Amino acid sequence: xxxxxxxxxxxxxxxxxxxxxxxxxxxxxxxxxxxxxxxxxxxxxxxxxxxxxxxxxxxxxxxxxxxxxxxxxxxxxxxxxxxxxxxxxxxxxxxxxxxxxxxxxxxxxxxxxxxxxxxxxxxxxxxxxxxxxxxxxxxxxxxxxxxxxxxxxxxxxxxxxxxxxxxxxxxxxxxxxxxxxxxxxxxxxxxxxxxxxxxxxxxxxxxxxxxxxxxxxxxxxxxxxxxxxxxxxxxxxxxxxxxxxxxxxxxxxxxxxxxxxxxxxxxxxxxxxxxxxxxxxxxxxxxxxxxxxxxxxxxxxxxxxxxxxxxxxxxxxxxxxxxxxxxxxxxxxxx
Numbered sequence: 001x002x003x004x005x006x007x008x009x010x011x012x013x014x015x016x017x018x019x020x021x022x023x024x025x026x027x028x029x030x031x032x033x034x035x036x037x038x039x040x041x042x043x044x045x046x047x048x049x050x051x052x053x054x055x056x057x058x059x060x061x062x063x064x065x066x067x068x069x070x071x072x073x074x075x076x077x078x079x080x081x082x083x084x085x086x087x088x089x090x091x092x093x094x095x096x097x098x099x100x101x102x103x104x105x106x107x108x109x110x111x112x113x114x115x116x117x118x119x120x121x122x123x124x125x126x127x128x129x130x131x132x133x134x135x136x137x138x139x140x141x142x143x144x145x146x147x148x149x150x151x152x153x154x155x156x157x158x159x160x161x162x163x164x165x166x167x168x169x170x171x172x173x174x175x176x177x178x179x180x181x182x183x184x185x186x187x188x189x190x191x192x193x194x195x196x197x198x199x200x201x202x203x204x205x206x207x208x209x210x211x212x213x214x215x216x217x218x219x220x221x222x223x224x225x226x227x228x229x230x231x232x233x234x235x236x237x238x239x240x241x242x243x244x245x246x247x248x249x250x251x252x253x254x255x256x257x258x259x260x261x262x263x264x265x266x267x268x269x270x271x272x273x274x275x276x277x278x279x280x281x282x283x284x285x286x287x288x289x290x291x292x293x294x295x296x297x298x299x300x301x302x303x304x305x306x307x308x309x310x311x312x313x314x315x316x317x318x319x320x321x322x323x324x325x326x327x328x329x330x331x332x333x334x335x
Contacts, residue, residue: 004226007073007114009033012052013059013103014079018183018190019118019175021046022218023078028052030222037068037079046182059099065106072110074225077103078118082148084188085288087279089147096151097158104162104170115170116224119156121210121235122149123174126297132210132240134302135174135233146290156233163231171228173221173310176237176301179320180214181327190324195286196250196259197325197334203262204243208298211246212238213320220312227310238314240300249318253325264295 010027014020015036027034028050038044038054047054057064059079069075081095100117107115125139141157144150162168183190189209195201220236228234244261251258267287274285306312328334 004113006030006226007032009035009072009074010225011035011037011069011072011075013037013075013077013099014118015052015054016042016044016046017079018046018185018187019178019214019217019221020078021050021182022178022180022214023076023118023221024050024052026215026218026222027076035068035072037065043184046184059095059102062102062106065102066109069106069110069112072112074112074114074116075103075107076116076118076221076225078221080118080120080152082187083284084146084148084291084294085275085278085285086147087282089151092147093151093154096148097154100155101158104159104168107170108162108166108168113169114225115168116221117156117159117170117172118221119159119172119174119233120149120152121174121176121237121299121301123153123156123233124235124301126299130298130300132300132302135235135305138233145293160231169230171224171230172233173224173306174233174235174301175217175221176210176212176235176299176303178214178217179211179317180323182214183324183327184331186328186333191286193246193250193321193324194328194333196247197254197256197328199254199256201247201259203260204247205262205264205267205295206242206244207295208240208242208300209246210237210240210299210301211317211320212236212303212314213317213323216312216314220306220310223310223312229309234306234310234312235301235303236306236310236312237301237303238320239317240298241317242298243295246317246321249321250325253322
């Protein structure tokens with residue numbers, strides 16, 4: 001069966017973010033006109049050199065979403081509030097769940113032929129035996145650790161329901177841990193890489209994650225515009241990496257001493273204190289209670305389905321980390 005024609009105009013949310021800006025580049029490389037829903041006060045430096053039509057709007061404003069979709073054939077919903085710790089979980093849910101519903105209902109009303117919902121492996125349960133989880137390991141919202149994972153899980157289940165009950169032509173992709181250039185905020189994982197490269201990560205706990213280069217992840221998101229079955233999810237990952245190996249590699253690249261491994265137990269009171277300080281200062285804490293809970297699992301995932309269905313391919317994780325550090329250095333963030 002022939003692959004459907006690639007859409008000429010694609011509406012994109014989250015284009016000024018880390019993964020979203022990589023998706024904008026991947027769409028432009030495929031020759032698509034990109035229309036991005038962007039809040040008026042959001043910096044757009046990460047989109048420099050990319051032909052993107054920015055439409056003012058917000059995920060909490062359904063009318064602005066509808067305006068951005070006018071004349072588009074497809075959409076990629078990538079925008080999300082991605083933080084491990086937040087002082088106001090309800091605000092996060094309004095963006096991650098309410099915003100997702102607004103985008104999906106606007107897509108139904110506009111008659112788009114394909115919507116790609118950029119979810120997360122946060123919606124999946126890590127396996128107790130440490131084996132890589134697959135798309136079959138879907139979590140229930142009440143099983144998710146913390147407001148981010150809970151909101152992303154609720155949003156993904158919403159998309160599945162609309163696909164099954166309302167005919168929403170949505171394909172779901174689940175990025176693992178994207179790493180690479182243009183992580184300007186940075187993301188929680190980017191912050192770990194940045195602090196390790198600065199020599200401010202002297203210790204770690206025994207856990208693991210799956211690292212994928214942000215540009216490879218973006219290519220997989222764009223492939224889902226013409227591949228994949230409606231209502232199904234596809235893990236866009238790279239390689240499973242123990243946290244100690246990641247930090248040791250960064251230390252070697254940065255000419256610093258490798259960090260030491262610590263047990264989790266003594267860190268609980270420190271995490272509690274760190275969150276208390278964050279509530280007073282408004283600055284996101286480096287150590288959190290939910291982060292420690294997540295560290296009790298090796299968050300490993302298999303991308304076999306995405307490789308088979310979407311043609312997803314991932315370069316070695318070391319390249320992703322090297323590109324991230326090079327970009328941080330160029331941006332003056334390592335000083």
